[in-house]
Amino acid sequence: MDFISPPYLSRNASVRSVMARVLFALLPGVAVYACLIGPVILLQIAIASATALAAEAAMLKLRGKPLRPFVTDGSALVTAWLIALTFPPIAPWWLTAFGALVAIVIAKHLYGGLGQNPFNPAMVAFAACIVSFPALMSQWPSLTLETRFIDQILAVLGVSKELDALTSATPLDVLKTALRLAPGTPIAETLSDTKIHGFIGSRTWECVAAAYLLGGLWLLRCKVIRWHAPTGFLAGVVALSAVCWLFDPGRFAPPLFHVFSGGVVLGAFFIVTDPVSGCASAKGRLIFGFAAGILAYTIRVFGGYPDGVAFSVLILNLCAPLVDLMTRPPVFGMKKK
Amino acid sequence: MPSGLSRRLFRFKGGVEPDTHKAESSLTPIGKAPLPSRLILPLHQSVGACATPCVRVGETLLKGQRIGNADGWISAAVHAPTSGKVVAIEDRPSAHASGLPTLSVVIEPDGLETWVERAPLDVTARSPDEVRKALRDAGIVGLGGAVFPTHAKLTAAKSTAIDEVVINGAECEPFMSCDDLLMRERAEDVVRGASIFRDLLEPKRVLIGIEDNKPEAARAMRRAVEALGFDFEVVVVPTRYPTGAAKQLIRVLTGKEIPSTRRSPEMGVQCFNVGTAYSAWRFVALGEPLISRVVTLTGNVESAGNWETLIGTPFEEFVALGRPKPDTERFLMGGPMMGFEIPDLSAPVVKACNCVIAASSSLFPPPPPEMPCIRCGACAEACPHELLPFELYRFSRAQKFDKAVELSIDECIECGCCAYVCPSRIPLVQYFRFAKSEIDARRKEKAKADATRARIEQRKAREERLKAEKAERLAAAAVKTSGAGGGDGADAAKKALIEAAVERARLQREAHPPKNPETPASVEAAEKTPDPAVNPGDATR
Incomplete structure (x- = not known):
């Protein structure tokens, strides 16, 4: 029985529930994106999420912070999803992963982790990538050409031979x-x-x-x-x-x-x-x-x-x-x- | 008669709406708590100075007999709640979050309940000052929980007439229902008590504020006001924590916002709890000093309810009345928002104790680990004083207390709304209490240092003045003797010497003007106003 500081009542809000609701609110956008632009966005979200969570865990470990409350708070996932949704869907996998690393390692944890980052981590990732890889960050899928899912996947895996055929200028x-x-x-x-x-x-x-x-x-x-x-x-x-x-x-x-x-x-x-x-x-x-x-x-x-x-x-x-x-x-x- | 329904209400920003949990304890009438085996009367039961004991160990007491005299104006007397014998006057655990022992009179009841001679107070025949003094000696203090001596609130400011007297029946803390029951069962006495305050303060209006979750109480109070023929307004206000905090209720009823730097009478308003009004009436009408109060006993108990409880009843005997369930882990004094855990159940019920809640981890789940602040701003939206708790937290944590003062941490009433809404579950109130106590300690230290410095400077100035005067006197004497001697060359040299000495003395006087007339004022100012230039952080570095 530990000391509890008043108030003894709480609205029972949590960082996790806030982040979970942000992710939930992104779902309609993700669904329409997957249907109209291409299901490859789901692959990008998976890449970004996995990288972000791994980076989060590694950084917490390095900083000597408890893993469970922070890895499961959902903040890394929100960053990851925003990266996936703002990067071109046919960006190579390593670019998305690089973006997630920049966001979590540099923009978030080097500044002190959750709640301490002066810059929006996903936007730092976007800026870092568009400055470093302007060409890759400008390849948006053509909306008029019928692109097959498999072509998009190949592009993401970085083995597509005819990337130009997939892309066109954005409006x-x-x-x-x-x-x-x-x-x-x-x-x-x-x-x-x-x-x-x-x-x-x-x-x-x-x-x-x-x-x-x-x-x-x-x-x-x-x-x-x-x-x-x-x-x-x-x-x-x-x-x-x-x-x-x-x-x-x-x-x-x-x-x-x-x-x-x-x-x-x-x-x-x-x-x-x-x-x-x-x-x-x-x-x-x-x-x-x-x-x-x-x-x-x-x-x-x-x-x-x-x-x-x-x-x-x-x-x-x-x-x-x-x-x-x-x-x-x-x-x-x-x-x- | 003006209808309370038509009054324009104001809103305060922020606030929260937790489940009220009032029904549990408000269904049964007020019971009379039995006489306990021992009564422990702490002598410090009001804001201000501790009462001084006026009985001796072994002395036989009558019910209502004074056992502690008020010490000065901001203080209140303490009385024996029953007849019996003083068995000890010693330090006993207090009903305070710290549990620190406090000087208490321990009484062994004789079970006879023999009253001291009681006489009603004829208010019309007494001067207002006599009434105030009588209330002080009857131990009447604010029963909303703040226990500020009531008589000290019954003087209007010199410059401003009182517009409104606010009678606080809002009772916004969840679980609590002692004021609700009091208004339902003893409305006429409450209203009569309010009329005593009205007579002393002579306001334009008396407003009785009651939250809309207590319709029965509001009805009873309206009926009582009507039956007694007073022109008081019973105003039903929206249920929203912390409407029952004096400043918030004043805001809701009158639109006035009182900053911490001003007293409410300066803004033409004064606020009293309904329980205080009731106690004042008991004293004036029956001559009974404040020896008991209604206390809610609720939470994790078999039978929740309200008890008319003698001040001094040990908590262990009091809580047994509700039959706490076996999984009860702790007992809270006050409501779940602002209350605290009673550290020692051998401590007694005091005048400040309006509610005791049996707490279990199923009723109040222990908070999950604190997460970092994400600056979501929910706390700022919930703060009824429109502060920025997340910034105050940042500065309190970093011990940058001057910054916290800059952001008006002094205005914080520790209502707990910020912590209630915080998604990171940061115990914000705890941080603010820490910061405030540090700030307070540093202010006191600074005032003391300033007073010492002023004293030293005074002395220095005095010594220098004396020295200069002496030099002048010597110089004048030298002129006289040289005038008698004659001799031109030596005379001129002496004259030059004297002139130099006079000039030196003059310069010294100018450099250190006597400080005596100004110093007392500046010492006072230093005690009153926080100096924003103080950097309390320096002391710790």
């Missing part, structure tokens, strides 16, 4: 190329190409994004995440894309297209909502989200990378402590009237 790439190379071509023409455009966003990827949105809304409903960061992020993307689009509809895609392309929805509900590396106050989260949204759009449209979510989140991770410091809510009884 965002096409837009950027159009903006740069053919200033005369109205964007409407590019967008009307059904190879790129679906109903409201990027062809096929918009469905995956919708499934992420569904999971994200569920997370909101069960209060695992709060509305501030996602709303801020989406508002940032919509605001800047709307300004550009209204300024010159001939050169810029409409806001909805941007929201339902690339990693915006996944980022809004699963990445900028990371509590550890994000802001803690309500106002801080709004600012964090909004600024990340503005940056993400800027990078994806005017920058050199296919999408801007990872870099924008990392930059905002840097600013989070400052934003938190400047948005400290007033204390009970000390509000200025």
Whole structure:
């Protein structure tokens, strides 16, 4: 019978249940991804998860921390899944594994493990890989060519002879190329190409994004995440894309297209909502989200990378402590009237 | 008569909604706990100074006889709960989380229950100060659990009139039902007690706040207010822990937020527990000092309920009334949110004891191992004082107490909402208590050091002043004697010497102006205000 500190009651929340619900909320997105893009994503998730768990266990052992509570807390799995879902599905296995290693070993444990990482580990992995292996990180599967599952698997195993045949530019790439190379071509023409455009966003990827949105809304409903960061992020993307689009509809895609392309929805509900590396106050989260949204759009449209979510989140991770410091809510009884 | 239903209510941010578990103990009427074999009366049963014993070992006592006198204004008297003999005045285990022994009067009851002479207090014939003093000597203290001497709360601030007197019947702690039963069974006496407070504070309104999970109590109180013809408002407030904390109830009923740096009368409001009002009335109407209170006995027991219990009843005899189940591991005093484990059951029921809960690991499962904070912010959302517990935790853990003070750790009321919602199951309250006690110790140390320094500087200034005065006197005397002597060359040299001495004295005076007039004020200020420049971490490095 040990000493128990009051309160003796608890809501019985746990880190594990929080992480489990995040994973559960990712399931619709994973399912749609597997159906429409290719079941190879499941293989990628498995590779990332296995690597992440092994790295987690090894690092805990090295740091002399207890294995069981931390390996089973689910945080490594959430990182692994986000890596798998943000990397190209036909990236070679070692690239995914490398990403998971970078995330868990460098971004998480070298900074002190769970709760201590200043940067979102999955985004550190993405940034490290796209800087180190830009070509491999830009090979997205073609959505128009009928690719067989076995071809995708071969690509992941790194033995595919005709990788180029599997890939094509992503809708965002096409837009950027159009903006740069053919200033005369109205964007409407590019967008009307059904190879790129679906109903409201990027062809096929918009469905995956919708499934992420569904999971994200569920997370909101069960209060695992709060509305501030996602709303801020989406508002940032919509605001800047709307300004550009209204300024010159001939050169810029409409806001909805941007929201339902690339990693915006996944980022809004699963990445900028990371509590550890994000802001803690309500106002801080709004600012964090909004600024990340503005940056993400800027990078994806005017920058050199296919999408801007990872870099924008990392930059905002840097600013989070400052934003938190400047948005400290007033204390009970000390509000200025 | 204004209807309580129409009053506009305010919300406080945060709070939690645990299962209330009130039904277990609130179904049976208040029972009368039997006379125990021994009564142990700690002399320190209120905030402020410990009462001084005024009986001797071997002395025969009457029921209600004073055994400890209040020591100063913030203190309250202690009385014999029954007639009998003083068998010891010694240190006994206390009803405190620490269990540290405290000076107590041990009484062996004679079973006769012979009362001391009782006389009602004619409030109308006495001055307010006399009433306050009488309440102090009757040992009336806040029975919500804080045991602040009631008489000391019955003076309005000089600058502000009291707008509202709040009578606290919220009882937000789960499991607890002593206030509920008291209001249901003795509503008229509670309301009459509130009228004593009203007469002394002369507020514009008296508001009686009751959580909406106690409809019977609210009905009884409304009926009592109506029957007595008072214009008090019985206000039903939403059930939400910690609505029963004074500052939260004041916020809900009046919209006022009282920071820890101010006293509530300065903001025109004062708050009393219903049990306190009841005890005050018993004293005024019947001349009975505070010798018993209603205590809830619940949790892992065969029969939960409420007992009118003599102060001083040992816990081991009290808990037997509920027949604890065999798997009971510990007993808690207070509610499950803010209560603590009674370290020694030979300690007695005290005025602060509103509830005893038999605890088993099935009722209150031991927490799983603490995980690292993931900054999810759930604690900040739950904090009724709008603090950032996860930041306070970080600084408390790192012993950066100045940072914790900067983030208003002084405002923390230790309600436990943060720890209740924490997914990492961090015992946050424990960290904050540690930090607060360290901060408190360092503040006291600093105040002491400042006072010493001020004293030394005073002395130094005084000595220097005396020295300078002496130099001047000597110089003046030298001028006189040289004037008598004559001789031009020597005269000029002496004059120069004197001038130099005078100048030196002047400079010295300027460098150390006398500090006596300012020092007492600055010492006082140092004691009152925490100096943010103190870095308590330095002491440990």
